[in-house]
Amino acid sequence: MPIFGKPKYTVVKVSRKKTMPEGLWTKCEDCGEIVYNKVLEENFRVCPKCQYHFILTASQRIALLTDGSSFKAFEDGLRSLDPLKFKGPKGSYPEKLKEDQILTNLEEAALCGRARLEGKKIVLGVTDSRFMMGSMGSVVGEKVTRAIECATAESLPLIIVSGSGGGARMQEGMLSLMQMVKTSAALAKHDDAKLPFISVLTNPTMAGVMASFASLGDVILAEPKALIGFTGPRVIEQTIHQRLPQGFQRSEFLLEHGFVDRVVHRKALKSMLAQLLDYFGGTKGKKS
């Protein structure tokens, strides 16, 4: 049953054997439905049949949640280095960074800045899970921390949209792990200043990101069916030698177990955030 009334578009079923023209259709990763790209875009990149939420890029996410061109990214110029001179099996870490910079048109896996959401001033951080699986190295940790500190210093509400399958970034070793402390400690100060932080969890939010700032919202919202947890499902299966139950570590599972406040459809996310910001009060930005 569609949550938001009858869809106004047609879903075209195409035999999977037929070749599809590139760029016109997308196959739903969850139900396998073939969806017109135009329809997908109009529907906030949510499958009209099964409501599967496709992963958004950082800029799509910002466009979804902020007013017009109100988002102003912090111009921090932060760039990752290769402090470990990480020796993996193939390709260097700087090469991988460059590859993902070209792919995503982002400098790093996080993008933070000031913005307005239904007129309200906020500090917004988003991660892009296409960039090294949205993993947190020194730069992502520093960007998120500065975003938190900016919100605290300017008495603004903070919203962070997480999407990280990778957690702490292996290629920066323990420097990555320490970003969990850095971001969490900054949130402790934000908390102490009695300012709101709303954490939005998207598919996937795992490991070091979920075990730090993403879990620390005053309110925690999740998009439907997002994979959320600490250890990845494959590692758990290998450890316990059994198959995981259907729906394990999905948003609805976390809602059931008390770790998210609400599961919110992408279409309703912006208005839900605006509604929550209204409740926390005293944070409405001055008209400029």
Add this chain to the structure above:
Amino acid sequence: MAEIWLDFERPIVELERHIEELRIIGTQGEFEVKEEIERLEKKAVKLRKEVYTNLTPWQRVQLSRHPRRPYTLDYIKEITDEFVELHGDRYFGDDAAIVAGLGRMGGRSLIIIGHQKGRSTSEKVERNFGMPHPEGYRKALRVMQMAAKFGKPILSLVDTPGAYPGIGAEERGQAEAIARNLREISILPVPIIVVITGEGGSGGALAIAVGDRVFMMQYAIYSVISPEGCASILWRDAAKASEAAEALKLTARDLLKFGIIDGIIEEPVGGAHRNPGEAARRVKEVVLNSLEDLNPHSPEELVRRRIEKFSKMGVYKE
């Protein structure tokens, strides 16, 4: 158990045994063994030097996991005059993979927490191989917050392969428990000393490893991911763990260089398991000195410095 030695230790241990046998023979007075003992002891010194000055990161990983290595309760027994263990997280249960309690050491009272591994098969299972569930982290936080309430310093001993990857752990919020600890421990208004005694396994270690002074034992490791886990992701082959151990820069010396830890506690020759009493004595000395150093700071100053210390961690270009 008694016969578990690592490959690179075995020649040394065998040589030491041989020397010991000769000593016993010597006491019986039938043979002249003094010269032979001296010769072999010189050989042993040389052998130890050869082996332990050039340990590879992977050999250090093996030492950090050595089945004879002293665990948290072994250290507690050696360094405290008295220890009262406290149990339970007050929500769900008591996790035996983390111990917590009140102790007396060098005339001070303090709170001690730490991961606990088991030694016998049944104890290993009971302690879940030192891999905590959320209850363990919540127990640790509860007791640490109690320390803050009564103005007691905290000593945290870290030794875990990682937080337990299981169904119950996820159902009960493993990630939330770790995150909450990081936020709350970073603002506890009492001195916190952390010693990584064995394995510092990622977030599962970090959840009780935020402190004003963080030390590593010489042969401890501290890593964002296990070498096996890293190898299976990047090399698609867990057998490449030794290469991953090299790449991850997980040794005490590397981490001191990156500013992740504040100091290294030298272990007795061959590692803490070769002389647990001496290893514990050195831990105690470092902890007492650190508490002395931190003594002049007000609670606010402690918290401010602690947050500043962790805020500086990271390497990037601006």
